[in-house]
Amino acid sequence: MSELDQSCINTLRFLAVDAVEKAKSGHPGLPLGAAPMAYVLWDRFLRHNPADPQWPNRDRFVLSAGHGSALLYALLHVSGYDLPLEELQRFRQWGSRTPGHPEHGVTPGVEATTGPLGQGFAMGVGMAIAERHLASTLNRDGFPLVDHYTYGLVSDGDLMEGVAAEAASLAGTLGLGKLIYLYDDNHVSLEGPTSWAFTENVPDRFAAYGWQVLRVADGNDLPAIEGTLRDARSNRTQPSLICVRTHLGYGSPVQDTREAHGEPLGAAGVRATKEKLGWPLEPTFLVPEAARAHFRLAVERGARWQKEWEALRDRFRHDQPESARRLEEQLGGTLPRDWDAALPTFRPTDGPMATRDASQKTLDALAPRLPSLVGGAADLSPSTKTVLPGFPDYSASEAIGRNFHFGVREHAMVGALNGMALHGGLLPYGGTFLVFSDYARGALRLAAIQQTHTIFVFTHDSVGMGEDGPTHQPIEQLASLRAIPDFTVFRPADANETVAAWRLAVQRRAPSALVFTRQKIPILDPATFPIAEGVPRGGYTLSEASGGSPEVVVLATGSEVWLALEAQRLLAERNTGARVVSLPCWRLFDEQPASYRDSVLPPGIPRVSVEAGVTMGWERYVGPSGESIGLDRFGASAPGPVVQRELGLTPEHVVASVQRLLAGRPREGVS
Amino acid sequence: MSELDQSCINTLRFLAVDAVEKAKSGHPGLPLGAAPMAYVLWDRFLRHNPADPQWPNRDRFVLSAGHGSALLYALLHVSGYDLPLEELQRFRQWGSRTPGHPEHGVTPGVEATTGPLGQGFAMGVGMAIAERHLASTLNRDGFPLVDHYTYGLVSDGDLMEGVAAEAASLAGTLGLGKLIYLYDDNHVSLEGPTSWAFTENVPDRFAAYGWQVLRVADGNDLPAIEGTLRDARSNRTQPSLICVRTHLGYGSPVQDTREAHGEPLGAAGVRATKEKLGWPLEPTFLVPEAARAHFRLAVERGARWQKEWEALRDRFRHDQPESARRLEEQLGGTLPRDWDAALPTFRPTDGPMATRDASQKTLDALAPRLPSLVGGAADLSPSTKTVLPGFPDYSASEAIGRNFHFGVREHAMVGALNGMALHGGLLPYGGTFLVFSDYARGALRLAAIQQTHTIFVFTHDSVGMGEDGPTHQPIEQLASLRAIPDFTVFRPADANETVAAWRLAVQRRAPSALVFTRQKIPILDPATFPIAEGVPRGGYTLSEASGGSPEVVVLATGSEVWLALEAQRLLAERNTGARVVSLPCWRLFDEQPASYRDSVLPPGIPRVSVEAGVTMGWERYVGPSGESIGLDRFGASAPGPVVQRELGLTPEHVVASVQRLLAGRPREGVS
16 A cells, blocks of 8 residues: 555544544544555546535535544545535534534535434435436436546445345345445444344345445455446446455554444554554644645546536536426526426316325326426335336336335335435335334425425325224324424315325425325315415414314314314204314424414413324413314224224214313313 | 136136126236236145134145235135135225225135235235244244245236335345245336336346346246245245236236226126136126035145144144244244243333333343344444344344344335334344434335334434434424324333333234434433333323412423423422323323323313424314424424524423413414
């Protein structure tokens, strides 16, 4: 290894070590072992422009082993990103741009928020999917404007996680040839040697998935790393896993032990490591001049690459203006003009209609006008109704496809959707049953943290789905999804609310979950009910009490709204005036001014809520003197209407609750 | 194939088909294709006693592909379980013992609740772990009282799920030789051919995990099935996957198509299938006499096996009474006398102490006295503090071990814990960070549905964990775990509440989550505070306002309780009397009589809650005029005390909120 290479690698190692040491917190082990492969990748392959981290055609690099963040920050700093040394010195401190795990949006050049293991792996798969699709649909002969690799660095821990296994199988099936992962194969995880818990043959497993598997026997062998990276790049039909045998905490007194994983080395350990690897003890955070100069070539290279790309794009604009316009619009994330022009409006006579079917009809209308819209389901599309009709499937042989078969892999699906959204150029959606959102929560949370523009279609949204029984009937999922910060859940009351929710999900640059029924429900007349104005406010007065002076407000969402309307009718027969409020989106309603909220839920008027799920959280709207009708138990297997009736989801039950409440009789449940 | 075998197999097929047809709902495809392998297994290998589904030494059979429930019900019916034909005729109806997916506890002989794909796979792994451990610890020479196989039937869908991938890798690592899965390799999943989404080489993948992989080329070839099952049983060091090539919907007009998967065949389809397979069209639900007689031999065999086992057990009682007593106590799930005799009591001078450390000390005290207690962590035991000190690790070479290395596999860990608990004889626990409970929700939900006696240790329970940042800081997890029906969450306020929570978790025959801090917190004096009486009631007055007439009640859980006590002190200095209520377990508190709840939270007295998580749900306790201090946003990377201070988790903030509330000034947030 040349002296310069060695110096550059040690620069990365000790920037990371010193950052961890100063923070008294972090993970020195991975940077010490993995710095050589990261160096070779960034120095000799990665096409990026530190001056413009948003350059659309940059190679993507995902540090799936997010606990090695200090290595990534070192790479970004020396490569010339807007991440000054002071930020490395504020590693893991309040307000710094160097948080404990990489956070997309916080640090320039961080492509994805990682740390929860396996997620980066899945997001990288999504990025590679996006690149391949966009290249196939937006490039034209002689204009390869989308043409880049997706690289990742993954750890033992990543590869133990199920989400990565799912994503790996999917990547193999789809033949993502431009996806290349370096596996930091260091034989140690947090508890101890991987022999304790992870004796599988990783190369054989990935070969079984259809990956090209390459090996580097010595993680310090730069020519070997470089050669395998070339081999990985030249295989355009298979994703590549490069297994690089490294040593956790390389050069430190705790090398190859779990102690090297997640604790600072300590002053003596740092000194010993620097001595062992021939690095000056002082100053800390050292970047030797020659190393700095060499690293900073990335700035010049990057500027050149982007300039060449921009020249090509300019020629494209000139030669093929319509194609160029589409490419720029799509990569820029701009919604096409008239994207919503064909959105349907439903009349009561079109129903009854399941909201999943209304969702499909919305997709029918969006698909031709919104080319960025791509998606599929976790092997449930005939049930979730999430097909873009007339468009081909995305497959190993058909990269232009917009319909995805994610397989029975909910977690990897959501992870991949996150990656597709992070890549840019696509508005991805994915569907499964609401109850199986549980399988994907790790990735749903990262959608919220990163505010990826992803749309999740969750159908079969209550016990109304019927015979499949308690394992398939969601109960707590609405509550648990609503609990995620910065995550928006819509449960539309009918076909027209469904269209309104889809409209918002497309417009908002943030993740949305759309929750739909399996069973048919009535369609509310948009001429009578203020749906289009109401849904964007999250909640609204759907139907005022006759006479205009409600004695009670009945709040409901989704399939329970028509039930509230039925109860309103029955109450009117008993001379009780009830207002019905539809509350499809708690978050948007909570964001309204108090005056609006009070106009919908007038203080002092008793309230009853109805929703086919746990009542937890409804106290926010009904108050302690109100009542919540819901399901604080698991469901049961029987035809949907039977389950609904047996579990009290009936207008009569609502009426009885209202009457009890107005009579001042004690309600059930806690006070 | 003999005529009798053929008749028996068709009996199973058409009991299932007729059940689905009568219900107009269900999955005929799997039973038609998989009946032969199920028949061979149940007829020639499975050691069980239909008259006593609780016989401890029965072989376990898990239908991981739970959508094929009709096949399992057919097997149970013809084998002589207490499942009369009328129940098959009430398939998927309200109150029947034949729900849409198999439910443990509802149907005799159903070993596990399955349907959410991959879960049965993971639970079977847990059962095989339990058998191997119990055999090693409880059997004596000449007394193999625990000695059985665990079988399963798994589908493409199961094998696509990450939880199954994790469990498979774990099973290979642990060398579970008595685990045998039949893979119904039918090349079709719900959306279409598996070639769309699942092109991996499954046999190679499982070989890479360390499994013995066997193949049956024709799913109707009974001798081949029988032979491979014998080969699987004879390999005692590796789990076995038998890949059986079958045809979804075998014999039906929709054979090998997705239409055969999840819809009834329809009258014409049923007729065509019966004609094709040479089965009488009428009567439906036919069990020919010869087939019935043959199937019912299972009753006689089972009675004999159990009788032989009981004779052996009686000899064991006589020869080795102490060992026999222990075996029976442990298999029977009885807690040993004095199991809790060594549980610690902590004094304030022992602290401050993280509740994760108090939990470790509790484990230290339980381990020697509670031999059924086994557990581990998802590669985090040095952080979760979940080691049984002085006991060996469970591994391929050491089946007596009680400490498990589950690897970075949260979902499979919880699935395996469920299986260990379902097996009986063990009280299993598993640990990870609270935020990563998200990864395991699919299995946590099944713990709740089945009421498995499992204990989940979730540490690093708030932003107080510090530098790891938002990806590792739980925010919505307390709320989302509390939302699960029949699932009990404890968040103890200190070391002594920790012991009390552990005590309840051991005693209650139901799943519990124990939520612990990473950071040190003060220890409350058990001589002053009524902790031992309070925790079992879920919530209690920890500290009354001086003078005994509180103007405000401050509610808190976990690490925020001492903060509430600090606020109480500061308020007292300002002549405001505040009561502090510790609410470690919402569920138990909600179950108390109203009189008790009112005594803790007197109606009419304003309330403020403090918890380092989303405020959703707290409205139940503070009411609309109260205030909840919490975190309705993601966390941030910085030292824990800094994050807590910056995000308002301070006594001063509580004081300010109380003062604002008492002054009648408007609070933040929704009304």
